[in-house]
Amino acid sequence: MAVPPRNPPEPPGSDRADPPQDAAHPQFGIGLPExxxxxxxxxxxxxxxxxxxxxx
Structure with missing residues (x-):
C-alpha cells in the first residue's frame, strides 16, 4: 500500500515566494498600543x- 506524501505538491501556478515587503505592508503589522x-x-x-x- 502506498503512503501519501507528508506535504502534497503545490498546485500549478502557486508561488510560495514571500510577497514583497514595503512601507504599506510591514512584515509584522500586528502590534500592541504603547x-x-x-x-x-x-x-x-x-x-x-x-x-x-x-x-x-
Whole structure:
C-alpha cells in the first residue's frame, strides 16, 4: 500500500515566494498600543503568533 506524501505538491501556478515587503505592508503589522501594559503571557502569545505567521 502506498503512503501519501507528508506535504502534497503545490498546485500549478502557486508561488510560495514571500510577497514583497514595503512601507504599506510591514512584515509584522500586528502590534500592541504603547499605553497598554503588557503581561508576560500576552507577550509570549504575540511572539508565538508572529512565529506561526513567519512560517506560513
Amino acid at each position: 499605553q497598554l501594559a503588557g503581561s508576560g503571557a500576552l507577550d509570549r502569545l504575540v511572539e508565538t503568533a508572529r512565529g506561526y505567521a513567519a512560517q506560513a
